[in-house]
Amino acid sequence: MQAPRFWYRAQPNAVAYALRPLSALYAAGTARKLATGARAKLGVPVVCVGNLTAGGTGKTPTVIAIWEILAGLGATPHILSRGYGGTLTQTTRVDPTRHSAADCGDEPLLLSAFAPVWVGQDRLQSAKSAIAAGADILILDDGFQNASLAYDLSLIVVDAARGFGNGLVIPAGPLREPIATGLARADFVLSIGEADQQVAFSTCHPDLPCPHLTGHLAPLNMGMSFQDMPVLAFAGIGHPEKFFATLRKMGARILRAEALSDHQPLSDALMARILRDAQSLGAQPVTTEKDAVRLPDALRREVLTVPVRLRLDQDHALRDRLSGIFSKSP
Numbered sequence: 001m002q003a004p005r006f007w008y009r010a011q012p013n014a015v016a017y018a019l020r021p022l023s024a025l026y027a028a029g030t031a032r033k034l035a036t037g038a039r040a041k042l043g044v045p046v047v048c049v050g051n052l053t054a055g056g057t058g059k060t061p062t063v064i065a066i067w068e069i070l071a072g073l074g075a076t077p078h079i080l081s082r083g084y085g086g087t088l089t090q091t092t093r094v095d096p097t098r099h100s101a102a103d104c105g106d107e108p109l110l111l112s113a114f115a116p117v118w119v120g121q122d123r124l125q126s127a128k129s130a131i132a133a134g135a136d137i138l139i140l141d142d143g144f145q146n147a148s149l150a151y152d153l154s155l156i157v158v159d160a161a162r163g164f165g166n167g168l169v170i171p172a173g174p175l176r177e178p179i180a181t182g183l184a185r186a187d188f189v190l191s192i193g194e195a196d197q198q199v200a201f202s203t204c205h206p207d208l209p210c211p212h213l214t215g216h217l218a219p220l221n222m223g224m225s226f227q228d229m230p231v232l233a234f235a236g237i238g239h240p241e242k243f244f245a246t247l248r249k250m251g252a253r254i255l256r257a258e259a260l261s262d263h264q265p266l267s268d269a270l271m272a273r274i275l276r277d278a279q280s281l282g283a284q285p286v287t288t289e290k291d292a293v294r295l296p297d298a299l300r301r302e303v304l305t306v307p308v309r310l311r312l313d314q315d316h317a318l319r320d321r322l323s324g325i326f327s328k329s330p
Contacts, residue, residue, distance in 0.1 A: 050144025056238015083119030160193025227251035
């Protein structure tokens with residue numbers, strides 16, 4: 001499902017105000033969960049990549065970027081994921097030759113092309129398994145509201161265009177916890193978006209309590225041009241319109257844009273309809289890298305994929321912090 005539109009209005013509307021009592025209960029539940037028990041320290045550094053809002057903000061490209069920095073420092077990072085959208089509940093190392101997105105979720109399957117990835121509901125057990133398998137530093141994907149592990153660095157990712165929405169907690173707004181509460185535990189805030197979006201975000205949040213990093217998502221050069229290519233674009237990510245905007249910037253002519261639900265299964269019936277519509281329009285089907293891992297194998301050659309990577313505007317502060325954390329590890 002896509003987020004309700006009123007979540008991202010500048011001012012809360014009547015519906016948001018009516019839901020605020022439920023938001024108070026949600027926030028209290030998150031606070032209680034975070035305050036329960038002692039966070040485990042396992043002898044290797046833990047880097048947490050999370051967000052304060054529900055839905056996509058760019059965590060997966062951020063995890064890849066952090067993995068690249070750590071690998072360049074000589075580290076052996078493993079990634080821990082809850083495996084949202086998958087059926088695996090026990091701690092499991094993702095094997096792209098055996099597992100599908102239905103097993104482990106689309107994001108872990110995508111990340112497994114870069115580093116060892118562990119999925120499971122028990123983050124502590126996943127961490128122990130990763131360390132036993134040779135990890136000397138852990139990257140926790142979407143774990144900012146998880147209290148099982150102690151973090152050496154916590155990074156909050158935010159969509160610069162949407163910011164923190166109307167500033168209210170679920171279900172009145174997009175927040176998993178109040179802004180001030182979450183930012184008090186963060187070491188960095190990373191806003192992802194174009195220059196004008198970054199200006200708007202900084203204007204709305206001029207006094208963040210931790211260092212503010214900025215970056216944008218850029219498509220990889222795949223040796224082909226999308227200029228004037230007629231396409232049928234489809235995406236089942238947090239904010240599909242971001243993908244459609246990327247295609248337009250690449251020069252593609254979008255004849256149809258299909259915004260699917262986040263993590264929506266690409267069923268045989270859905271894909272048959274998309275391919276049929278693309279043929280009738282004379283358009284090339286195009287999707288995101290995350291959606292592509294959910295495609296049936298037989299359709300991989302018929303759908304073009306546009307992978308994107310995070311480009312940090314200034315990575316010195318983050319690189320220095322990661323280097324310091326890794327160099328201090330046993």
